[in-house]
Every structure is written in structure tokens, then in C-alpha cells.
Amino acid sequence: MSIQEKIDNYKKTLSLFPNPQEKYQYLIEQAKFNDDFPENLKIDEFKVNGCQSQVWLVPEEQNNKLYFKSDSDALIAKGLVTLISTIYSGETANDIVNSEADLMEEFELGVILSPARRNGAFSMLKKIKDFASGLTD
Amino acid sequence: MNVSEIKKDFPILKREVNGKPLTYLDSGATSQKPNLVIDAMSDIYKENNANVHRGTYVLSAETTQKYENVRNIFKDFINANSSDEIIFTKGCTEGFNFLANSLTKNLESGDEIILSEIEHHANLIPWQMAAKKHNLKINFVKINKNFNLDMSHFDSLLSKKTKIVSIVGESNISGMLTEIKNMSELIKSKSNAYFIVDGAQLVPHRKVDVQKLGIDFLCVSGHKMLGPTGIGVVWGKKEILESMEPVYGGGDMIEEVFYESATWAPIPHKFEAGTPPYVEAIGLGFAVEYLNNLTMEAVEEHSNSLRDYAKSKLENVEGLNIIHSTSDIAGCTFAMSIDGVHSSDMSIMLDTHGVAVRSGHHCVQPFHRKLELDSTFRATGYIYNDERDFDILASAIEDCVGLLK
Numbered sequence: 001m002s003i004q005e006k007i008d009n010y011k012k013t014l015s016l017f018p019n020p021q022e023k024y025q026y027l028i029e030q031a032k033f034n035d036d037f038p039e040n041l042k043i044d045e046f047k048v049n050g051c052q053s054q055v056w057l058v059p060e061e062q063n064n065k066l067y068f069k070s071d072s073d074a075l076i077a078k079g080l081v082t083l084i085s086t087i088y089s090g091e092t093a094n095d096i097v098n099s100e101a102d103l104m105e106e107f108e109l110g111v112i113l114s115p116a117r118r119n120g121a122f123s124m125l126k127k128i129k130d131f132a133s134g135l136t137d
Numbered sequence: 138m139n140v141s142e143i144k145k146d147f148p149i150l151k152r153e154v155n156g157k158p159l160t161y162l163d164s165g166a167t168s169q170k171p172n173l174v175i176d177a178m179s180d181i182y183k184e185n186n187a188n189v190h191r192g193t194y195v196l197s198a199e200t201t202q203k204y205e206n207v208r209n210i211f212k213d214f215i216n217a218n219s220s221d222e223i224i225f226t227k228g229c230t231e232g233f234n235f236l237a238n239s240l241t242k243n244l245e246s247g248d249e250i251i252l253s254e255i256e257h258h259a260n261l262i263p264w265q266m267a268a269k270k271h272n273l274k275i276n277f278v279k280i281n282k283n284f285n286l287d288m289s290h291f292d293s294l295l296s297k298k299t300k301i302v303s304i305v306g307e308s309n310i311s312g313m314l315t316e317i318k319n320m321s322e323l324i325k326s327k328s329n330a331y332f333i334v335d336g337a338q339l340v341p342h343r344k345v346d347v348q349k350l351g352i353d354f355l356c357v358s359g360h361k362m363l364g365p366t367g368i369g370v371v372w373g374k375k376e377i378l379e380s381m382e383p384v385y386g387g388g389d390m391i392e393e394v395f396y397e398s399a400t401w402a403p404i405p406h407k408f409e410a411g412t413p414p415y416v417e418a419i420g421l422g423f424a425v426e427y428l429n430n431l432t433m434e435a436v437e438e439h440s441n442s443l444r445d446y447a448k449s450k451l452e453n454v455e456g457l458n459i460i461h462s463t464s465d466i467a468g469c470t471f472a473m474s475i476d477g478v479h480s481s482d483m484s485i486m487l488d489t490h491g492v493a494v495r496s497g498h499h500c501v502q503p504f505h506r507k508l509e510l511d512s513t514f515r516a517t518g519y520i521y522n523d524e525r526d527f528d529i530l531a532s533a534i535e536d537c538v539g540l541l542k
Contacts, residue, residue: 020155021489025540028482052481052497052512073511074479075541076486 003099006087011106023109027079034082037071048127051120053077057085059131065090066132070124077120080109084124088132096132138431138439140523146171146427147521157491160529165309165338165470165517166495167360170424174363177423181416189415190389190406204415207422208405214425214433215355216346217372224378224405225418228369229337230259232356233303235371235408236333237263238384244300246272251294251302251330253278253286254507255310258500260303260335260356278304280504283463284311291320295327302332306339306355310501310515311461312444312468314339321351331377337361341519342440342468344433347372359417364424368417371408378404385410428520436520443518444469447527451516454531456538460513469518472499473534478541480514486537487514492530 001009017023041058048055053074060067068085072078084103088096103121144150147169152159161169181203187196189204208220217223226232241250250264254277268275276294279287286304295302302324306315317334324332333354339345340355341362347355354377359368373381383390383401388411392400401407428436444467451459451471460472474480484496496514498505505512516530 019489021486021540024486024489028540053479054511074481076482077479 003087003091003095004101007101007103007106010083010087014107014109020109024076024079027083027109028075029079030082031072031075031078034070034078034085037069041069042071048081048120048123050123051077053120055081055120055124057081057124057127059128061135065092066096066135068128080121081124083107084121084128088128093132093135097129097136138435138520140439140521143431144521146173148172148175150521154491154493155489157489160490160492160526160533162516162518162522162526162530163493163495164341164361164519164522165499165515167366168341168363168519169521170363170365170420171427173427174365174420174423178365178416178420181419186416188412200415200419203419203422204413207418207425210422210425211370211372214429215340215357215372216348218348219375221404222372222375222378224371224373224408225413226356226369226371227367227414228360229257229335229356229358230263230369232369232371233259233333233335234263235384236303236354236356236373237267239381240301240331241267241271241273242382244271244273247274247298248300249274249276249294249296249298251276251278251291251299251304253304254280255284255286255308255313255501255504256303256305257309257335257337258502259337260305261503264301264303273300274298280311280313280507284308284460285313285462285464286315288316288319288323292323292327295323295330297328299324299328299330302330303335304333305335305337306345307342307468307470308462309338309470309499309517310472310504310513312470313462314343314464314467317350317352325351338468338470341428341436343437353377359421359424362421362424363427364421365417367414368421370421375404378408381408383407383410387411389413431520439520440469440518441466443522443524443527446524447471447516447518447530450524450527450531454534457534460508469522470515471517472513472515474510474513475534475538478538480512482541483534483537484514486540487530487533490529490533490536492533494530 046056046058055072058069067089070081070085149169185199187200189201208223211223212220278291281287321332331353334352336355337358340357355372357370360366389406390410392402458474480496494514494516497512
């Protein structure tokens with residue numbers, strides 16, 4: 001599934017929840033499934049700056065594709081970073097760098113996806129793209 | 138005080154958030170604005186606007202007169218001696234930066250500054266910067282287990298080496314009300330230090346008489362007291378202000394300028410470089426008028442009774458840790474945490490109930506670290522909040538905990 005297809009899937013799922021509270025509950029559920037982040041990787045190198053809570057994103061390269069592990073001490077942020085990690089995992093560095101999908105636009109997630117540059121989601125995405133661009137020519 | 142009537146003066150309180158009526162409990166971060174202030178500012182732009190202190194034409198004269206009159210309004214509001222003692226700043230933070238830069242110019246290496254452990258970063262970082270530059274020592278008064286200042290510790294820190302004491306008047310975390318008068322007497326008996334009070338939270342909620350309190354400076358934020366953003370006040374004693382050097386140069390602050398040097402205008406203009414935020418200042422004047430109409434005595438009484446109600450209500454919420462002064466009287470400000478629930482999750486979920494609270498460290502990071510908390514969520518009540526707002530908060534917290542645990 002391409003990055004855009006994965007985004008479209010999440011978009012479809014999120015649209016099933018008409019009000020923000022249910023959307024956040026969905027994120028919280030996603031967060032609860034994501035429970036295998038190694039404690040020893042919670043170090044500054046993997047921390048995403050600009051979030052109200054602590055968020056970690058760890059990239060891994062396997063067979064020319066990137067995979068991301070993620071965690072946060074807040075549930076909603078963890079749900080969000082889980083979504084973002086899933087969207088970009090299993091893709092090549094080039095595809096990640098070239099993806100122009102605007103998650104802020106795609107997901108109607110209210111206050112947690114405000115397009116401010118210092119916003120958490122923006123920083124999560126930037127961390128993923130920065131890592132990918134370090135691997136492209 | 139008739140809160141339901143007051144609510145009608147604040148147009149924003151009519152709006153809905155996430156399909157629920159707005160319950161605004163973040164006045165500690167910024168207050169909402171009454172029509173009086175909004176309209177006054179819009180009227181200036183429609184009818185009077187011209188730069189102040191410059192034009193020799195009607196518009197500029199009118200704007201200048203309205204702007205300068207705010208000094209008189211504010212002088213009376215805090216019972217200053219003279220309107221020359223009212224310096225406009227762009228906010229409390231700028232006020233502290235100005236004082237920290239100007240008051241430390243003639244200090245000697247090893248001189249001491251006293252702050253408290255619960256200061257807002259605005260009353261911490263400017264002093265850290267000045268201390269580094271002039272090699273000064275900063276001492277911090279401890280906060281005791283009741284979330285109040287440890288006065289005997291304060292006493293023990295004071296000496297002839299103390300040159301500046303700068304302390305929060307009402308805490309934006311614990312609602313603690315500082316014993317300002319006691320402190321000023323202690324300071325005078327043991328040092329020649331200047332006493333600065335951070336009035337950001339104090340002045341919006343309580344009658345402040347700078348002469349009775351025996352302080353030397355007061356920093357005020359306009360937007361936390363119904364006024365617009367971008368305007369604040371530093372009040373200082375005239376004789377001290379006259380002896381101080383300006384920090385910002387240019388524009389309004391000059392007397393005569395030569396290629397090599399310049400002389401300064403008298404106070405207060407000596408400290409106000411560039412075109413001042415005169416429309417914001419005029420807006421602040423109307424905010425003060427609004428509070429004067431309610432009377433600060435009534436505002437204070439409302440804050441006290443709302444605090445008592447909110448405290449008992451929140452204390453009954455299971456699992457809620459409340460960081461709040463245990464004194465009989467304190468500000469209506471409650472920093473809260475729940476074990477196992479992140480404060481940002483809580484504030485996002487409360488927003489779905491239309492409840493606006495702040496989460497984070499509220500610009501008081503070292504104190505959060507001391508409590509071993511990354512962050513808290515905070516509710517503050519003001520003149521347009523009533524018991525019902527705290528009922529909604531308490532039941533919304535209970536509802537959200539269920540989803541987040």
C-alpha cells in the first residue's frame with residue numbers, strides 16, 4: 001500500500017467518527033495496540049521536539065525500506081505518532097521524502113493537528129522526513 | 138457580583154466549542170475582553186487614530202490625550218503617587234526584562250538577588266541573564282508543603298548583600314498569595330534591596346495599593362485583566378525611576394540627540410522608546426474602568442468565594458491531585474494532575490466538553506521538576522466564571538478520566 005493509500009484508509013476510518021471525542025478515542029485505541037517500544041530507546045536522540053508530551057520516534061532500515069517505532073507518555077499523542085509511523089513504515093526513503101501529503105489537511109483532527117510550525121504532528125513528520133532525506137542521494 | 142450579567146458583556150462567552158457551550162477556565166493565561174474594551178479600541182481606529190506625541194493636528198492631540206490619560210487611570214487604580222510612575226511596556230515579561238537590565242547595571246560581583254521557587258519564567262530568566270553578565274548570585278525562597286512561601290527561609294536569605302527581591306504576588310500555579318507587606322518590612326529591616334512584585338495574576342483579581350504594600354516596583358500584564366495583548370505596566374517609585382538608566386533607545390525617549398550622544402526625556406517617557414502601543418494602552422484604560430465599575434473589592438470577594446467553591450468541588454473528584462495553597466485565602470487557580478493520565482490528554486479531552494484549560498508547565502518548569510511532574514493542567518476562574526463553570530469542569534474531568542485510564 002502506498003503512503004497515500006494508507007492515508008486514505010485512515011481518513012476513511014476517522015470520518016466514521018463524527019465528533020472529536022470519538023476521533024480521540026480511536027487514537028487512544030491505536031495507542032494501546034502500540035505497546036512494544038523498548039524502554040532503552042527513550043533517549044534524547046529519538047525524542048521529537050515541539051510536543052507537549054514526550055514523544056519518541058526510532059527509525060530502522062531493512063532491505064532499503066524504512067520502519068518506525070514510536071511511543072509517547074500521553075495517549076493521544078501516542079495514537080497520532082502511531083498513525084504517522086504506520087503510514088511511513090515499509091516505504092523507501094525516496095518515497096517518504098517525495099510524499100507531499102498534508103496530514104494536517106487530510107485528517108480532521110481538530111486541535112491536535114493545528115498547522116502551527118511548532119505543533120507536535122508537524123515535528124513528528126519532520127523527524128521522519130529528516131531521517132529519510134539523510135538516506136537519499 | 139452578578140456573574141450572569143457580567144457574562145453578557147463578553148461576546149466570546151456566547152460561542153460554542155465542539156458543539157458545547159464554552160466553559161472558559163484559562164484566564165490565568167489570558168482573560169477574555171468585554172465589549173467596552175473591544176469597542177473602545179475599534180472606535181480609536183475609526184475616529185481618532187494618529188501617532189501620539191508628534192502631530193500638531195487634532196487627531197494626534199486627541200489620541201495623545203486619551204493615551205496619556207490612561208496613566209492617570211492606572212495611577213488611581215494602584216494608588217501610585219504620580220502618573221509619571223506609570224511606564225507602559227508590552228507586557229509583564231518586557232517589564233521584568235527592563236527592570237533586570239536597568240537595576241543591575243551598577244551592581245557588583247557577588248551581590249545577591251532573591252526570587253522564589255515558584256516564579257514564572259518571566260521573573261526568572263531576565264535575572265539569570267543579568268546575573269550571568271554581572272556575576273550576581275540568585276537565591277530562591279523555598280515553597281513549603283502547603284504551597285506557600287517559606288517566610289523563615291526568606292528571612293534567612295536576606296542580608297546586606299541582597300540588592301533585589303522579586304517575588305510573585307499571586308501564583309499562577311498554586312494561587313498562593315504572597316505576604317507582601319510582611320516581606321517588605323523584613324526587606325527594609327535587613328537590607329537596602331529593591332522590592333519588585335510580579336502582579337500578573339495579582340492585579341487582575343485584588344485591590345493593590347502600592348504605597349500601603351511598601352514595595353518599589355510592580356509589573357502588570359494588561360491582557361490578563363480584561364485588556365488587550367501587547368500592553369503592560371511597570372510601576373516604580375519616582376525617585377528610583379529618575380535615577381535609573383533606560384534600556385531601550387530611540388523614538389519617544391529622547392530629549393536632545395547629537396551624532397555622538399543623546400540626553401533622555403524625563404520619566405516616564407525615558408523608558409518608552411519608539412511608537413508606543415497607544416491603542417492597546419487606551420484599551421487597557423477601559424479595562425480598568427470596567428473593573429472599577431465592579432469595584433476591586435467585589436472582584437476580590439468573588440475570587441475568594443469562587444475559589445472556596447471550586448476547591449471543595451475539585452477535592453471531591455477521585456484521584457485528582459491539586460497543587461493549591463492551603464491558606465484560608467488564595468487565588469482561584471488550580472494546577473492539577475491525575476496519576477497515570479497525561480495533562481495534555483486531559484486538556485484535549487476537556488476541550489471536547491467545551492472546557493478550556495491549559496496544560497503544560499505554565500512557564501514554571503523548575504517548580505514542576507521539583508514536584509517531579511512533567512506537566513499539570515490548570516483551571517483559573519475570573520469575574521465571568523461562576524460555580525456552574527466549576528461543576529462542568531469537575532464532571533468533565535470525571536468523564537475524561539474514564540476514557541484515559
